[in-house]
Amino acid sequence: MVSIPSIVLPTIFLLLLQSTNSHQNLILSNSDPDPTVANCTHRWIHIRRLPSRFNLDLLSNCSQYPLFDNFCPYLPNNGLGQKTHNRSHSWFRTDSLMLEFIFHRRMLEYPCLTPNPDLADAVYLPYFAGIDALRYLYGPNVNASADHGLDLFDFLKDDNPRIWARHAGHDHFLVMARPAWDFSQPLGHDPPTWGTSFLELPEFFNVTALTLEARAWPWQEQAIPYPTSFHPPSLAFLESWIRRARRSRRSALMLFAGGGGFSATPNIRRSIRTECENYNATQTLDGYAKLCEVVDCSNGVCEHDPVRYMRPMLQASFCLQPPGDTPTRRSTFDSFLAGCVPVFFEDMSAKSQYKWHLPEEMYGKFSVFIPKEEVVFKGLRILDVLMGIPRARVKMMREKVLELMPRVIYRRHESSLGLKTKKDAFDIAVEGTLQRIKSRHKEVAVE
Template sequence: MTSTFSKRKTKISKNELFSLAKLVFLIPVTIIIFLLIFLWSSSSTIISGNVIHLCFQSRKLNDLYCISAGSHSNLEASSSLSSNLTTSATKFVDDLQQKSTRLGIPIPPGYHAFRNGMVKSDEELLVAYNDVEDQLEMHRSWTSTIQNHNATLCDGRGVYVYDLPTKFNKDLVSQCADMVPWVDLCDYFSNDAMGEPVHKLGKGWYQTHQYSLELIFHSRVMNHPCRVHNISEADLFYVPFYAGLDVLRWHFKNVTNVVKDSLGLELVKWLESQPTWFKRSGKDHIFVLGKISWDFRRYSNSNWGSRFLELNEMQNPVKLLIERQPWHLNDIGIPHPTFFHPQSDNDITTWQLKLLNESRKSLISFAGAARPDAPESIRSILINQCTSTSDQCTFMNCSSGSCDQPESIIELFIESEFCLQPPGDSPTRKSVFDSLISGCIPVIFDPFTAYYQYPWHLPQDYKKYSVFIDQEDVRNMKVNVVDRLMKIPAGEKQNMRRYIIYELLPGLVYGDPKSKLEKFQDAFSITMNNLFERLTRLEV
């Protein structure tokens, strides 16, 4: 893959290479790789057995957000990430020691060996990221050639929707009033989980909750043209288990891990009672999970989330998530639900024309909040840079509750040319999709926010729709984001915006369950067509 990030190279002396060769016999290569990757990801690294956890601190939690990878044998390099790795092993271990002390996590094995000055080359450091990109290439190879919604071809293939006991879905929705302590979700789950209409924004706009994907997807599959009612005619099997709601209801309650895991274990037992579960060892089964992968991959030292996706039975099925685990091939990222749910092609074209005619009064906007309890976060730096140039940048402070209303967010974004999208509690942000459907060019600071997440809905060439600024450069005060964005030519901005509005926008929204799109494929249609294509490719 062609490199798209700026290069940072390491010069290695012969003595250092000799030391490296000796040390490889003492410390597994994978451990070394992931320890050094720590700097690029601005995270802490925990190693347990053969599993490496790259961890981010959450402002809401006492635990860490972690994405994990097992050991790898492929030592080929991936050049597109080489620029995101810093090259000082000494600086790395100093930072690691400080973070380990502050966060109360153990110093990883091999720390003292690193402290003695061992340095790795870019090629050897990039194993894990090569694996990520290889997986995304595999995902892209499953992309269907169908160009519009009306051309959806079942071609003799059918999707069967399991009629699960209600405890796995409907009964969870009925707990909407007290699922989260500070908000009643019942209104959000109305209107097929689109929420209450937002008339100020026009037709097709709703106050959709960010965790509504499971319900929205279920409604759409029930009306899919390839749905079959005879299980023997099915090629794909959709399991409407609302695992996201299941885990959400326990997030802020004092219950044991046994309780958090119980419904997922019951679901697996139920599936094992179905003959179709064994047809392809679960590889033809689809789960849609409306929360991030980490919420279902609880590691040993944590009390957060469930172990649902760590179960052996859950390794073969496809899991569609708003944020995928980067080193699991069967985790596939699909867009966060936005506030826009068009019913017709005309709803989409009307919105596209509106966006093209907007004057874009502000060069930059940032809707978010600082992370004072997460020193690694670049948000405070971005806020300072934004507010110090108020004539170029508009800051909406979400800690005041001003971001709770869809009209506030969308109106801000449609008046802005660029929307800053730094990582929050996890790498991805719903706000990325809110900005895209508003014609606002997202500014990405971490490749895991978008580039390594959504291969079916965002193009491989990220420069077509976004601007990338390395968060390490922001953190080290090497770049002023406002100054950088001011230098982008008007023609380049116009090309990106037109691409976003015409090429991306229709495929990033989930149409109303009653929608009759003929010209466009929405996010749901793209996902279903690609799932059928994947099945075809696996059978070849």
């Protein structure tokens, strides 16, 4: 077993071991009552006790997947990663895979935890499914991907089976820090295709799975925002950043930060790159010094370096969010940080995904939608669409983006009480999960 850095290991042990103790120990930093919580009626959550092989041991093996990456550098600060610079309070080199760790750390501060599962409205499984999937996707169990999750199910039904059996798993939920497609290999598929079969196992059909990207049809999946690199510890730091984004001078009309678009096959990323390369670089229009800018993030060079893309985003009015290997992008949430109006090219990129965090009826107020088929096959110019939006309208959309920003970020653990008055991505995900479980109980009762 490969050890993770010594500076990280004690903290991880402390947090995960405390999750097996009493309700009082679970509340790490909230020894005083949280004034933002009116009561815990219908909000009680029990954290299921799991053996370390389902969480701690997975973190301890952080460098054993050479084909994937050594994710040890992203474990410090309870999964937020290393600070972007020593004096930073809010900015970290966060990896999306760490959402399971980040979410678990925040669950330990949740104000309505109970050690008694009989009193719980929901049961949280602190299982790091996306990290455990690495051994099936890149590691020694690549040919046994249909087994992913069976060990967990065996434990749940054998260890205090009453907890699972009372609602047949309907009240259980977990976080999976990868797109649902990575857990959707059909059972019995020969030869095996990409992914594991966790979400195809009938044993977990009743469990709510919070994923980075959900498929359109399964009941059990719900997409929650990708973690960005911004994790403010207090309301003052959040408001300071919002002021900076609001006053930033927008010298570029539109920006694309990403990779791809170089293949000969027609696709939206290729169309974006072609359009940006073909416009007159010396041309200025309506006060913009640049009409289009591209930040090349090929080969993951931007993933853990927010400075590389955040500065250009702060200077752009619109941030293009074309689909890639899958419809969703972490960059969508980075654009919220910058006050850069997102431009979507298909509904599955956000509108059909993050309904808890970004209400569907509000998309016309904070984003632009351009069907990718119109651009790729019918010659519609993105620049023409965006230039046709009045400046006053763009300003209103930017304000709505900044207003929604707190809903899509994950604030830092042990943050100030003032910041807790603003619901963040974690708060909204937990509320949505509780409501979904409550609704499902009603449906099952009448079946």
